[in-house]
Amino acid sequence: MATLLNVSLESRPPGGRRRGGLTASLGSPWVAFALRRLLSLIVILFVLVNVSFLLVRLIPGDPAVLVAGLDASPQQLVTVRHELGLDQSWPAQLLHYWAGLFHGDLGSSFVSGQPVSQIIGERSGASLELAASALVLVLLLSIPIGMIAGALTREGRHRRFDVVVSGTTSVVGAIPEYLTGTFLALVFAVVLNVLPVAGADGWQSLVLPTLAVALRPTAVLIRIVRVETHNVLAMDYVRTARSERLPARIVYLRHALPNILTATLTIGGILFAGIVGGAVVVENVFARTGLGTTLVDGVTGRDYLVVQGVILVLGVTVVVVNTVVDVLLSIVDPRSLSREA
Amino acid sequence: MFRAFLRTPSGVIGLAVIGLLVVVMIVAPILWSAPATDVNVAAGGAGPSAAHWLGTDQLGRDILLRVLVATRFTIVLALIAAGIGALLGVLTGSTAALLPRRARSVALRAIDAMLAFPGILVAIFIGTIIGPGATGATIGVAIAVSFSFARISSTLAMSAGGRDYVAAGRVLGIRPFRLLVRHVLPNIADTLVITTTVVIGTAVVDLSSLSFLGLGVQPPDFDWGQMLTEGVQVIYTQPWAAVGPAVAIAITAVAFGLTGEALARNMNPVLWTQSRHAAPRVSARQARRAAVVAAADSVADTSPDVVLDVRDLVVEFPGRDSSVRVLDGVSFQLRKGEFLGIVGESGSGKSLTALAIAQLVPFPGEVSGTVRLDGQDIGALSRRDREAMLGTDLAFVFQDPLSSLNPALRIRTQLTESIRYHRRVGRRSADETAVGRLGDVSIPAPDATLRRHPHELSGGMRQRVMIAKGLMKNPVLLFADEPTTALDVTIQSQIMALLESFNADDGMSLVFISHNLALVSENCARVLVMYAGRIVEDLTTEQLLAAPLHPYTTALLHASPDITAPRTRELTSIPGQVPDFAAMPPGCPYHPRCPLAVARCRVELPPLAERSDGRRVACWVANQDLGPVEEVTRDGSQAPAH
Numbered sequence: 010m011a012t013l014l015n016v017s018l019e020s021r022p023p024g025g026r027r028r029g030g031l032t033a034s035l036g037s038p039w040v041a042f043a044l045r046r047l048l049s050l051i052v053i054l055f056v057l058v059n060v061s062f063l064l065v066r067l068i069p070g071d072p073a074v075l076v077a078g079l080d081a082s083p084q085q086l087v088t089v090r091h092e093l094g095l096d097q098s099w100p101a102q103l104l105h106y107w108a109g110l111f112h113g114d115l116g117s118s119f120v121s122g123q124p125v126s127q128i129i130g131e132r133s134g135a136s137l138e139l140a141a142s143a144l145v146l147v148l149l150l151s152i153p154i155g156m157i158a159g160a161l162t163r164e165g166r167h168r169r170f171d172v173v174v175s176g177t178t179s180v181v182g183a184i185p186e187y188l189t190g191t192f193l194a195l196v197f198a199v200v201l202n203v204l205p206v207a208g209a210d211g212w213q214s215l216v217l218p219t220l221a222v223a224l225r226p227t228a229v230l231i232r233i234v235r236v237e238t239h240n241v242l243a244m245d246y247v248r249t250a251r252s253e254r255l256p257a258r259i260v261y262l263r264h265a266l267p268n269i270l271t272a273t274l275t276i277g278g279i280l281f282a283g284i285v286g287g288a289v290v291v292e293n294v295f296a297r298t299g300l301g302t303t304l305v306d307g308v309t310g311r312d313y314l315v316v317q318g319v320i321l322v323l324g325v326t327v328v329v330v331n332t333v334v335d336v337l338l339s340i341v342d343p344r345s346l347s348r349e350a
Numbered sequence: 351m352f353r354a355f356l357r358t359p360s361g362v363i364g365l366a367v368i369g370l371l372v373v374v375m376i377v378a379p380i381l382w383s384a385p386a387t388d389v390n391v392a393a394g395g396a397g398p399s400a401a402h403w404l405g406t407d408q409l410g411r412d413i414l415l416r417v418l419v420a421t422r423f424t425i426v427l428a429l430i431a432a433g434i435g436a437l438l439g440v441l442t443g444s445t446a447a448l449l450p451r452r453a454r455s456v457a458l459r460a461i462d463a464m465l466a467f468p469g470i471l472v473a474i475f476i477g478t479i480i481g482p483g484a485t486g487a488t489i490g491v492a493i494a495v496s497f498s499f500a501r502i503s504s505t506l507a508m509s510a511g512g513r514d515y516v517a518a519g520r521v522l523g524i525r526p527f528r529l530l531v532r533h534v535l536p537n538i539a540d541t542l543v544i545t546t547t548v549v550i551g552t553a554v555v556d557l558s559s560l561s562f563l564g565l566g567v568q569p570p571d572f573d574w575g576q577m578l579t580e581g582v583q584v585i586y587t588q589p590w591a592a593v594g595p596a597v598a599i600a601i602t603a604v605a606f607g608l609t610g611e612a613l614a615r616n617m618n619p620v621l622w623t624q625s626r627h628a629a630p631r632v633s634a635r636q637a638r639r640a641a642v643v644a645a646a647d648s649v650a651d652t653s654p655d656v657v658l659d660v661r662d663l664v665v666e667f668p669g670r671d672s673s674v675r676v677l678d679g680v681s682f683q684l685r686k687g688e689f690l691g692i693v694g695e696s697g698s699g700k701s702l703t704a705l706a707i708a709q710l711v712p713f714p715g716e717v718s719g720t721v722r723l724d725g726q727d728i729g730a731l732s733r734r735d736r737e738a739m740l741g742t743d744l745a746f747v748f749q750d751p752l753s754s755l756n757p758a759l760r761i762r763t764q765l766t767e768s769i770r771y772h773r774r775v776g777r778r779s780a781d782e783t784a785v786g787r788l789g790d791v792s793i794p795a796p797d798a799t800l801r802r803h804p805h806e807l808s809g810g811m812r813q814r815v816m817i818a819k820g821l822m823k824n825p826v827l828l829f830a831d832e833p834t835t836a837l838d839v840t841i842q843s844q845i846m847a848l849l850e851s852f853n854a855d856d857g858m859s860l861v862f863i864s865h866n867l868a869l870v871s872e873n874c875a876r877v878l879v880m881y882a883g884r885i886v887e888d889l890t891t892e893q894l895l896a897a898p899l900h901p902y903t904t905a906l907l908h909a910s911p912d913i914t915a916p917r918t919r920e921l922t923s924i925p926g927q928v929p930d931f932a933a934m935p936p937g938c939p940y941h942p943r944c945p946l947a948v949a950r951c952r953v954e955l956p957p958l959a960e961r962s963d964g965r966r967v968a969c970w971v972a973n974q975d976l977g978p979v980e981e982v983t984r985d986g987s988q989a990p991a992h
Contacts, residue, residue, distance in 0.1 A: 245754040248710060248712075248754070305565075309564050
């Protein structure tokens with residue numbers, strides 16, 4: 010699903026984010042910016058919670074029957090309805106849902122009876138580990154590779170090499186994570202037998218899933234860093250640095266790199282979303298017990314409250330990380346403030 | 351446009367693959383539906399053989415045939431997903447763009463947020479509500495991709511053109527929906543086509559991911575994703591079973607991706623640098639003309655006080671068939687301490703001359719000619735010596751300080767790095783020099799300014815910082831490209847006085863590039879007038895103010911309504927336009943705009959002929975009094991003008 014990245018990243022206008030309704034009349038542009046970000050975070054979380062509330066209610070038919078099973082007795086159905094709050098009016102249900110959230114209550118699994126919050130608490134560690142290591146790997150690989158490729162092919166130099174880079178990255182970017190994962194497992198776990206094929210214990214079991222999650226976003230990010238490098242190297246200030254006859258090391262690392270990084274950071278939030286999506290799939294390939302496997306088990310086992318809880322938690326994580334990236338960007342690149350204001 | 355598209359190899363390949371896929375989609379289910387679904391458990395799990403090129407699956411069905419037959423179902427699902435996604439996205443995006451300001455801001459923020467939301471979670475969410483299967487997966491993917499469409503259509507609908515249409519439409523009382531259909535959609539159609547093409551490719555991949563998670567197509571229906579999932583389940587025992595569908599998915603995704611990119615490149619060439627330098631051929635006549643000027647332009651002997659000696663400077667940009675000359679045989683000398691002005695309309699080659707001398711012409715421009723700096727032919731120096739010489743002797747004050755200063759670096763770094771690197775000056779003393787220079791250009795609180803980033807300074811401050819930067823290394827020669835345009839009159843004259851003082855103290859020479867004839871004539875003793883990449887007149891300021899000979903110089907002078915006014919507007923009052931380098935008129939490039947043009951001007955290029963008073967003019971009419979000016983031959987044996 011991370012190829013959704015491709016389109017969304019390229020569709021981002023060069024100016025980055027657009028101005029908000031709240032004006033910068035609150036003194037420091039940074040305060041105004043932080044307030045605006047906080048406000049939009051709250052709005053998005055509000056929408057997210059309400060949408061996830063709808064999940065169970067939008068399922069066609071009687072959710073209680075789906076939840077309790079077709080062979081459930083009328084007595085069980087009444088219990089389930091009560092438990093889901095389905096015997097109340099919609100506003101009351103929504104209020105109840107919100108109240109539950111504030112107590113960390115996401116309901117209980119209908120399969121195991123365990124509280125959903127407890128399930129998520131137990132399993133989010135493995136997912137976090139996977140997403141974080143994949144993110145680090147993506148950044149470590151794609152920024153240098155993209156920058157070198159961009160520098161070599163700037164202004165239409167080395168056309169052939171450029172074709173090779175864009176060809177390879179678009180092919181790799183089109184390979185689904187589960188296929189990469191399975192292939193890696195086949196080679197390294199089954200044929201070479203050097204790494205474990207499944208599970209979530211020890212760093213060895215993290216290697217293959219990390220690679221599987223990271224490969225596609227890496228290809229996508231290389232393309233973006235390459236284009237950003239082209240853009241930055243075509244800037245007047247790089248010409249200024251060249252006019253000073255500074256050595257390539259200073260031109261690239263001091264003058265170009267920070268500008269490439271801020272441009273890349275602008276899409277950091279979307280990148281993270283792609284990695285979370287990839288992790289959900291790859292956990293299922295390697296049978297790592299995490300939020301991804303929990304989510305898919307929940308869907309196939311019709312354990313709706315688990316699905317609802319996991320989607321909510323992953324969604325909130327992504328939205329919060331995006332906000333953090335925005336704020337980080339405003340610190341690293343103060344221009345984003347003036348762009349915004 | 352379509353022909354341009356066909357010249358893009360990746361686009362052609364992409365389109366060819368898509369064509370093949372369409373054929374397979376139509377033909378395969380008709381021909382092979384039966385063999386692709388016939389169960390023969392005995393032959394199950396066989397490897398590749400002559401009968402079954404890609405082997406058979408668990409139930410003994412030929413995998414190759416199944417892949418071919420599944421093409422239709424797979425691509426139709428992807429098409430439906432992309433189509434519904436596009437429809438939903440365009441509706442929400444354009445509606446959002448048409449909302450009143452406050453509501454629009456909230457809606458756009460929501461679209462942004464959804465864009466940064468993992469698509470697979472959206473698809474799983476929808477799949478959970480609708481239930482696992484082709485319908486749920488397709489609608490899930492459709493909704494997941496719709497946010498990209500929403501983002502694009504809202505951005506485009508709000509972009510300058512779109513907004514004007516919309517505003518005009520509102521004033522005229524057109525209803526929103528009609529506005530959308532009539533005015534917004536046609537403007538975003540081409541971008542939507544590109545996006546849809548790319549999204550079809552990704553939808554194939556995304557649907558297969560959902561199949562893998564058990565949320566996609568359910569047996570006995572089969573698409574590539576479902577086949578791949580079956581293959582993956584037995585990959586440790588029959589690795590070949592996954593190959594067919596995997597390759598089909600990858601090829602399809604890449605083909606649509608390449609086609610979309612090629613479309614984008616052709617529809618919006620500005621965004622794609624690759625096609626920027628494509629230019630038509632230079633005719634033989636133009637080439638000959640160039641040779642003529644080159645020879646006629648060369649100036650003899652070099653005296654010791656000549657700081658810069660430029661001979662036959664040519665800049666060419668290679669086009670598809672031949673190259674375009676944007677600087678054509680420029681020759682001139684600059685003495686120590688001389689202030690030389692270069693004037694001309696934008697595109698005349700005045701800035702390019704400076705860049706060519708400093709070897710900063712953007713790729714793939716090719717520079718030829720000789721440049722002597724302090725008597726040294728810089729082309730003959732080793733790379734290291736050349737860099738050292740250009741890095742210490744030459745300095746630039748670039749036009750547009752906002753873009754010419756690095757936004758990510760402090761003023762301190764940008765001012766001091768050159769002398770710290772080239773002259774090995776220590777941090778402390780480099781800082782002191784910087785503070786001094788900032789003081790010179792009247793920047794209040796130079797210390798604090800050193801710690802600032804360019805965006806924290808006003809336009810005028812940035813321009814002064816740029817000038818201070820140029821003066822940091824006490825250059826032998828300073829190129830100043832419109833150095834004072836953003837400054838008010840008082841500061842402007844202060845800056846000019848400062849440049850004069852560097853001139854008096856260190857004998858710094860200045861090349862002052864400007865379209866402002868008044869400013870140039872106030873500050874420079876000599877002026878080069880450039881037109882269409884060539885010098886058309888080289889004369890002293892007195893000659894310029896008294897009686898220019900070239901009709902273009904005269905026109906420039908008349909275009910400055912008051913030559914004594916410190917700032918004049920952009921030169922707009924010369925009728926006609928600067929010719930396009932790719933379609934240069936024959937003869938004198940100025941003749942279409944020239945009131946004095948005679949027959950000869952239309953066929954033959956006038957050489958830059960030196961006159962008895964030392965000025966050089968390239969004009970048949972102006973040089974009539976010199977008698978018949980003969981054309982010089984190509985081998986450079988010159989028939990000088992007398």
